Amino acid sequence: MKAIQCVQWGGPEQLQLAECPLPVPAAGEVRIRVEAAGVNFPDALIIQKKYQVQPPLPFVPGTEVAGTVDAVGEGVSRLKVGDRVVAFVGIGGFAQYVCASQLQVAPLPPGIDMAAAAGFTLTYATSQHALVERGQLKAGETLLVLGAAGGVGLAAVELGKLAGARVIAAASSRDKLEAARKAGADELIDYSQADLREEVRTMTDGRGVDVVYDPVGGAYTAAALRTLAWRGRLLVIGFAAGEIPQIPANLLLLREISAVGVYWGEFAKRDPAGNRRLMTQLFGWLAEGRLRPLVSKEYPLAGTPQALQDILARRAVGKLVIRP
Numbered sequence: 001m002k003a004i005q006c007v008q009w010g011g012p013e014q015l016q017l018a019e020c021p022l023p024v025p026a027a028g029e030v031r032i033r034v035e036a037a038g039v040n041f042p043d044a045l046i047i048q049k050k051y052q053v054q055p056p057l058p059f060v061p062g063t064e065v066a067g068t069v070d071a072v073g074e075g076v077s078r079l080k081v082g083d084r085v086v087a088f089v090g091i092g093g094f095a096q097y098v099c100a101s102q103l104q105v106a107p108l109p110p111g112i113d114m115a116a117a118a119g120f121t122l123t124y125a126t127s128q129h130a131l132v133e134r135g136q137l138k139a140g141e142t143l144l145v146l147g148a149a150g151g152v153g154l155a156a157v158e159l160g161k162l163a164g165a166r167v168i169a170a171a172s173s174r175d176k177l178e179a180a181r182k183a184g185a186d187e188l189i190d191y192s193q194a195d196l197r198e199e200v201r202t203m204t205d206g207r208g209v210d211v212v213y214d215p216v217g218g219a220y221t222a223a224a225l226r227t228l229a230w231r232g233r234l235l236v237i238g239f240a241a242g243e244i245p246q247i248p249a250n251l252l253l254l255r256e257i258s259a260v261g262v263y264w265g266e267f268a269k270r271d272p273a274g275n276r277r278l279m280t281q282l283f284g285w286l287a288e289g290r291l292r293p294l295v296s297k298e299y300p301l302a303g304t305p306q307a308l309q310d311i312l313a314r315r316a317v318g319k320l321v322i323r324p
């Protein structure tokens with residue numbers, strides 16, 4: 001089979017399109033013929049040895065896939081050959097075939113497009129876990145989403161609206177903000193042109209926001225922290241800006257603000273039953289049309305390095321997908 005391999009640590013340009021052995025499912029695993037693979041920011045970090053997980057070289061990157069089960073290992077009871085599925089695989093997704101534990105695989109509801117499904121798991125599960133379980137977002141509260149046109153950002157906008165919140169979307173260009181508006185954002189801030197803190201102050205009549213969803217990091221975190229109201233919650237999702245911010249503890253103290261870490265992948269491992277409930281709810285909403293993932297661009301397998309470059313350069317709106 002063909003796959004994208006990381007043979008040395010570095011940027012996307014170092015990745016190689018290689019011929020690899022067809023994987024064989026172990027006990028409890030299924031093999032998936034990959035029809036689409038989502039592209040995520042961690043995929044661009046892991047090949048540079050900048051992510052929490054550092055697999056041994058060489059390895060195939062790619063976090064999440066959608067496809068069809070074409071072989072099952074011993075003891076598999078939940079799935080069978082021919083099932084349409086999605087899977088969170090961690091690594092191995094940028095290939096024509098990948099094996100995954102049946103615990104990491106979920107049946108795909110009828111009628112859902114493979115490309116949309118491939119870009120759904122990590123972004124929507126991260127955002128729902130962040131907003132509801134970690135952030136305790138309630139109907140009537142105000143949510144500020146940074147990086148609101150990226151994959152997790154757009155998911156947070158949609159899910160924030162489903163939770164009954166007023167959503168303020170912040171992004172770095174008019175085109176990105178238009179995508180956030182279409183996803184349901186109530187207010188828009190172009191933080192490349194305007195002062196984030198002052199804009200939020202005006203929009204909330206000086207009160208501030210209840211929850212900040214922050215996948216960006218860097219200087220934006222400090223500005224967003226100062227937009228939080230009494231007992232507000234800062235959700236630390238990631239650091240797309242490339243800099244891990246230092247959070248002033250005195251600001252947490254003065255307004256009883258909480259800085260809350262969000263690591264959905266680890267949650268899914270530690271609480272698989274809870275994660276299955278989360279994913280069942282999300283796929284139910286997807287099947288009902290209440291969630292509408294935006295896939296803005298598809299790439300062939302050989303185009304994976306370019307897709308990752310686009311992610312790193314923050315050119316992506318919504319999700320990018322690889323079609324092996």
